[in-house]
Amino acid sequence: MKYNLIYGLSLLILASSCGKGKLDYDASGNFEADExxxxxxxxxxxxxxxxxxxxxxxxxxxxxxxDVTIPTLQQEQVQASINALKEKTHDPVPQTELVQRQLLVQEAQLQQQYRERKRTENLVKSDAATQKQLDDINALIEQMERQLSATRQEIALNNSNTATQNRTILSDRASLEKSLAQYAEQVHKGxxxxxxxxxxxxxxxxxxxxxxxxxxxxxxxNTDTLYLKAYVTGATLPEIKLGQQVQVRIDQGEKKYKSYPGEITWISDKSEFTPKTIQTKNERANLVYAIKVRVKNDTYLKIGMYGEMLINPKS
Known part of the structure; x- marks a missing residue:
């Protein structure tokens, strides 16, 4: 598309230099949008x-x-642990039993992740899964192993000293809340x-x-506003500036045009050579500059549509 635009402008230059006429616009190109x-x-x-x-x-x-079933279940588990913190500080006996049940759940989940890792390793070997998927499982296993270790430590502290164990439980609230936020974010990203x-x-x-x-x-x-990307010659460049109001037009039937107000929003700081399809050495030496003109779309303008820009339109 780029070379077609420059080629069209080069024909304008060639026609002017050969004395065969002059086109009635200052630049031409195609409409684009921010995609x-x-x-x-x-x-x-x-x-x-x-x-x-x-x-x-x-x-x-x-x-x-x-599907976010797994992070949802993990989020619910962490939330249940947070809700149970206050109750676990009252009596060390039921508290220990609760933590032990949590330990059993964590061990079962960890075993499931070990099996999932083995399955994913086999899939990676057969190019049926990506290394990223295997890395995610390894990271999850590492996190679960840390949680399992913390739970076992919590049980040991409860058996040795109720007061110390209670303080440890309460201090775990911050880390549990971080885990809860992490799982909540994973659920949201689903x-x-x-x-x-x-x-x-x-x-x-x-x-x-x-x-x-x-x-x-x-x-x-967003097609409410489109940009006409066009190319101007070095001779036209001194006549334009950023923020300048210009006229943009499109074909509307035979020898008719539909006009729009436009604003120059970008002027390239680098020149480009016209394409080598121009056969004469003099024309190949001409330089053009890319510009963008912002145009409010009335639904008639389309991405890729051809348009022309006029700096000083004739009334």
Whole structure:
């Protein structure tokens, strides 16, 4: 696309230099928009995904859900532990029994993660899983081993000294709250939340597929405002500046145009050579500069549409 734009401008230069006419615009190019690729922030199956190409979405809108069963259960477990802290400080006997039950649960979960790691290692060897998935499981196992060690230490302290054990339990509240916040964030990231208002340009995923962190789900762009990326010659460059109001127009029927007010928002600080398809050495030596003109869209402008810019339009 870039070379087509420069090529069109080069034909303008060539036509002028050959004395065969002069076009009635100062720059031409194609309309662009700021595009955002929305990616998954959690691993798991896509349980729901309502995005369709052409949909108009608002910022903050929930458009999908990724399975977060495991972090949800972990969040509930930590919350239950926090709720039980106060009760566990009253009597060391029931407190010890409660911690022991928690220890059994943690040991069972750890064993399950050991089996999951073995399965994932085999999948990695057969290229059916990624190294990132295996690293996540290893990190989870390391965290669970630390939690298991802390629980065993808690039981030992309770058996030796009730007062000391009570203080230890209360001091664990801060770490448990951090774990709770961590799991809550994982659950939150299971939601696919649209970041900007705009129109969906492409969809890359479907309901039922497996999502991975960083996997693109869809592409969206705000088409309320578009940018005409055009190219001007070195001779035209001194006539323009940032913030300058110009006229942008598009074709509207045979020999008719539809005009829009525009504002120059960017001027490249580097020049570019016209393409080598221009055969004469003199024309290949000409330089052009890329610019962007912001235009308010009335729904008629489309991404990729051809447009022209006029610095001083004739009335």
């Amino acid at each position: 955002v690729i929305v990616s998954a922030e959690q691993n798991g199956e896509i349980l729901s995904f309502s995005v369709q190409e052409g949909d108009k979405l608002s910022a903050g809108q929930v458009v999908g859900q990724i 939601q696919v939340i649209n970041p900007i208002s705009g129109v969906v340009l492409s969809r890359y995923a479907l309901k039922g597929e497996m999502a991975a962190i960083g996997k693109p789900l869809y592409k969206i762009a």
